[in-house]
Amino acid sequence: MSEDKKTNWWKNAVIYQIYPKSFKDSNDDGIGDLNGIIQKLDYLKDLGIDAVWLSPVFKSPQDDNGYDISDYQDIDPIFGTLEDMEHLISEAKKRNIGIIMDLVLNHSSDEHYWFKEAKKSKDNPYHDYYVWRDGKEGELPNDMKACFGGSAWEWVPEIKQYYFHQFSVKQPDLNWENPKVREELYSMINWWMDKGVEGFRLDVIDQIAKEPDKKITNNGPRLHEFIRELSKETFQRKDIVTVGEAGGATINTAKMFSNPDGSELSMVFQFEHIVLDQQEGKEKWDIAPLPFIKLKEVLSRWQKELYKCGWNSLFWDNHDQPRIVSRWGDDKEYRVESAKMLAVLLHGMQGTPYIYQGEELGMTNVQYHIEDYRDIETLNMYKERKDKGYSEESIMESIYKRSRDNARTPMQWNNSANAGFTEGLPWIKVNPNYVKINAAEQINDPDSIFTCYKTMIQLRKKYNVFIDGRFELLLPDDTSFFAYTRETSNEKLYVICNFYGKDAVCNLDDNLEDMELLYGNYKGNKKTDMYKPYEARMYYVKK
Numbered sequence: 382m383s384e385d386k387k388t389n390w391w392k393n394a395v396i397y398q399i400y401p402k403s404f405k406d407s408n409d410d411g412i413g414d415l416n417g418i419i420q421k422l423d424y425l426k427d428l429g430i431d432a433v434w435l436s437p438v439f440k441s442p443q444d445d446n447g448y449d450i451s452d453y454q455d456i457d458p459i460f461g462t463l464e465d466m467e468h469l470i471s472e473a474k475k476r477n478i479g480i481i482m483d484l485v486l487n488h489s490s491d492e493h494y495w496f497k498e499a500k501k502s503k504d505n506p507y508h509d510y511y512v513w514r515d516g517k518e519g520e521l522p523n524d525m526k527a528c529f530g531g532s533a534w535e536w537v538p539e540i541k542q543y544y545f546h547q548f549s550v551k552q553p554d555l556n557w558e559n560p561k562v563r564e565e566l567y568s569m570i571n572w573w574m575d576k577g578v579e580g581f582r583l584d585v586i587d588q589i590a591k592e593p594d595k596k597i598t599n600n601g602p603r604l605h606e607f608i609r610e611l612s613k614e615t616f617q618r619k620d621i622v623t624v625g626e627a628g629g630a631t632i633n634t635a636k637m638f639s640n641p642d643g644s645e646l647s648m649v650f651q652f653e654h655i656v657l658d659q660q661e662g663k664e665k666w667d668i669a670p671l672p673f674i675k676l677k678e679v680l681s682r683w684q685k686e687l688y689k690c691g692w693n694s695l696f697w698d699n700h701d702q703p704r705i706v707s708r709w710g711d712d713k714e715y716r717v718e719s720a721k722m723l724a725v726l727l728h729g730m731q732g733t734p735y736i737y738q739g740e741e742l743g744m745t746n747v748q749y750h751i752e753d754y755r756d757i758e759t760l761n762m763y764k765e766r767k768d769k770g771y772s773e774e775s776i777m778e779s780i781y782k783r784s785r786d787n788a789r790t791p792m793q794w795n796n797s798a799n800a801g802f803t804e805g806l807p808w809i810k811v812n813p814n815y816v817k818i819n820a821a822e823q824i825n826d827p828d829s830i831f832t833c834y835k836t837m838i839q840l841r842k843k844y845n846v847f848i849d850g851r852f853e854l855l856l857p858d859d860t861s862f863f864a865y866t867r868e869t870s871n872e873k874l875y876v877i878c879n880f881y882g883k884d885a886v887c888n889l890d891d892n893l894e895d896m897e898l899l900y901g902n903y904k905g906n907k908k909t910d911m912y913k914p915y916e917a918r919m920y921y922v923k924k
């Protein structure tokens with residue numbers, strides 16, 4: 382256990398992300414809900430996770446699946462009630478599972494009371510809660526684009542002004558320059574903390590200090606000032622975990638965000654490794670092969686640079702990313718082997734691991750007809766690229782590989798209709814491979830992907846080297862192996878992963894003969910330097 386376990390429990394924790402809409406439906410309206418999550422808490426307990434990050438369940442018109450909040454202090458009826466939420470928090474607590482809520486502080490919904498007031502007139506007390514620029518219809522303040530396509534400016538004829546939105550038109554940006562906005566948000570956060578919430582994930586937090594006139598979106602000049610104030614007024618009151626989504630984070634800013642003095646956040650999600658397989662300077666839809674040597678370089682740099690002066694979050698998947706086994710593993714012949722290899726590779730590193738629902742089962746990407754996609758980003762891109770003359774085939778290829786809906790298909794619980802997710806009509810189609818890939822098949826199988834994840838969690842809790850060990854990359858230029866060590870004064874861990882689907886020989890100088898094999902994803906393959914496709918091993922020695 383880490384030395385500072387008492388104050389930084391999250392350094393020893395493994396966090397599980399739930400996308401509530403797609404996790405478990407308890408009333409058969411086809412939409413996952415809070416009572417559904419309660420029904421599955423024992424499953425999560427069995428897996429061994431310490432906390433659950435819930436994607437937003439607040440009241441919302443669901444333009445962006447809840448990332449457009451119209452009331453931060455209420456639950457959307459599709460998910461349940463405030464009482465259900467309180468029930469979830471207490472049922473989770475009984476099982477030593479903390480609930481982490483997803484705070485969307487950069488923008489609200491256009492249906493939030495604040496925005497409805499704000500657009501009434503320039504003198505309305507809420508007007509200045511948002512970011513406005515004077516103008517003439519058709520003459521945009523500048524050419525900034527929204528992340529989901531189109532201009533970042535939207536005209537409101539009644540008051541002859543444009544408002545700024547970095548995401549959809551239904552997600553107007555909040556004005557953090559206004560101290561009243563900050564105070565409102567802090568009191569809302571404190572209200573949730575008093576309800577027993579044990580942490581927060583902060584949506585696009587590095588975009589709050591935008592300065593549209595200078596075309597600054599993330600890392601605005603006042604960003605760290607705002608975050609320190611936010612942290613002081615809220616999070617620092619209790620020993621909770623906070624993770625900021627920071628697409629623009631660099632090693633240097635991450636050191637500030639996750640400063641061990643606790644002045645900002647516990648950690649951030651950075652994306653340097655997860656955008657490597659796209660064409661540089663282009664959009665996420667413009668796919669490129671994964672530069673493997675670079676992947677090793679990037680992950681190892683983050684491991685080394687944050688050692689003792691920051692903290693990493695570890696993730697392959699989330700609700701915005703395609704499924705990792707389809708992306709960097711092999712979701713056909715070696716699905717099981719490659720999913721386990723990716724689990725071993727990630728969970729051996731220093732940081733707090735995040736498991737995205739279904740990742741522990743090796744759930745895969747899907748290929749649907751365009752009518753079956755639900756994600757606003759995917760649908761906007763489809764329209765935009767059609768207009769630009771891209772071929773249907775190339776657009777669909779990008780969608781198959783990158784659509785956020787790959788991660789949002791219903792959780793595959795068993796092989797009954799709709800994967801046991803709902804007895805109604807699911808809001809998004811179930812991946813047809815649920816008949817084979819599902820939780821019921823895996824929970825009691827010692828060789829399953831689920832059991833591999835469970836084992837990784839147990840190992841992290843048993844050996845301190847997983848938490849505190851210094852990271853060292855091995856074989857940086859090797860084109861088959863991702864291998865590294867973790868080391869403390871009295872323990873050493875070797876993690877050796879054949880990243881590809883071919884047999885390979887691992888040429889390490891170190892002698893692993895006398896070490897304990899903590900984990901291997903192939904049976905009986907202990908001491909040889911021959912590795913099978915996607916073979917992964919963890920060796921351990923007490924010094």
Ligand code: GLC
Pocket residue numbers: 445448449485548584585626700701
């Ligand atoms: C974050 C969320 C994403 C959402 C966006 C806007 O990137 O992860 O799902 O669409 O912010 O809130």
Ligand code: CA
Pocket residue numbers: 406407408409410411412413414459
């Ligand atoms: Ca439901």
